[in-house]
Amino acid sequence: MASIPPLGPLPRLVSVSSTIALELARDGDSLADEKPPTDPPLIERWLAEQQQWQRTLLTYFDSMVKSDEFLVHLGNAMRGSLLAGKAYPTTPAPDASAPETPADDKLDQILFALRQLEGQVQDLRLSLDELKTAKKPKSGKKTEPAGDKDPQ
């Protein structure tokens, strides 16, 4: 996922604060040497915090615009889940749970019967393979292809 470009220089207030500190030092104020540096004033920290919030929200908006997947993940997080890759399971809309028509039901039964037939054909194929193997003279353990690589 592409990230947003850097947001430019530090907040202006920080620079102002540094400038004031430098000027104070130039005026011969020796306090700077005696005391450890203090935090910027509260108001400045609040303004800096506000800018940090703006940056944070911008990164969210940026990701939302650039990636539909991020929207799904954010939706999951708003449901309290870090589930990745798909939406958090929710109850289907009323239309989706409407009772199926008899025609749909028949079609599904036929489809499932075909699935069962598929299994029986596989059984037959396995039986034929076993017969073939039984006829061959034994020569140690079988070597076989690894199969189709799972792309994961």
Added chain:
Amino acid sequence: MSPVEPEPTPPPDQERELEALLTLSQRGREKLQRLHEVLTTPGHYGKGATPSAVVYRENKLRLLRLLDASGQPRHGPPVLFVPAPVSRYFIMDLLPGRSFAGHVAEAGFDVYIADFGTPTREDRFADVTYYVEGLVRRCVRTVLALTGAPQLNLVGYCLGGTLALLYTALHPETVRRLVLLTTTVDGDVEGGIPWVAHRLGLAGESYDEPRLVPAAEVKSWFEMLAPGSNSLVGRVNDLWDRLDDAPERLREIRTMASWVDDVVPAPGRLLAELYRKLGPGANGLMRGTATVGDRAVDFSAVSMPVLSVSAEKDTIAPAAGVDAVQRIVPHVEILRLHGGHVGIVAGRAAAVLWKRTVEFLSAGGAAA
């Protein structure tokens, strides 16, 4: 009058409140930044960790064979993992370095995992026979054909353990050793998923006119067993608290959440049959009345070594209902571990189970 007026300073009380609010704001923002980082960092979510090859397909099922680092299959004794068909398979192979199946493979076994996939509408007609005598049996046949071994080791998890136990009782000649992980055998033991599902309406599931039970409904049964997870507010609060954790820890949580929250729809006929034959009241496994299709299940045929593992804090399959297997298979070795239903298999303390499983599978000579 001074040319520069000093900024008005808030009174001390107000300043303290503003300081506290600022800290609160910073913490909230940092949590959102961590959440953004976790949501945008690619990770090992929703898939197996170990390289694998698909060696058999049927309907939605894929039989995966784990490969070694060079992409080649191993040639040790075969082990078939059977996960629950109502959840995703990759809990057995969660993360590099935290994979149960991967650990067994590293120990020299030729490991296979049955991935039952996601059922669709027509699969609502699938029953116990379809799974046990169909999918599981053909997975076993495929493994035996590929390896040339006369027997394999079976490892069943949760409902996958129930399928593995039923299969083993019907075809004991093909099973060398059997491992049952958090598999409920005594349906009358209160608590756990069968009872919650019973109270939430599983009793009304129709065998003759089954529906595809939506994933959200299956999930609601699990949520009822995990306090805090069955309400939106509870879940969001929990996640918000967790966002104090380091991003690495949050990514681990995300990996687990990608399994826990990714349940699949369930074939209504399978659930109805399991409930009517093995669930509360019927308790067919304990009473010896269980059948698969027309065949009665006889547990005296289960004469090979069996290891049954329960978890002390298991709310999905209470340990008492799991350990009860000793009453139908007296020679079974019972192992009760600290932890919960998922934690003992893929949590931080899962190494105890992995080590014991490898020892058990290796005992009596490695050859199948």
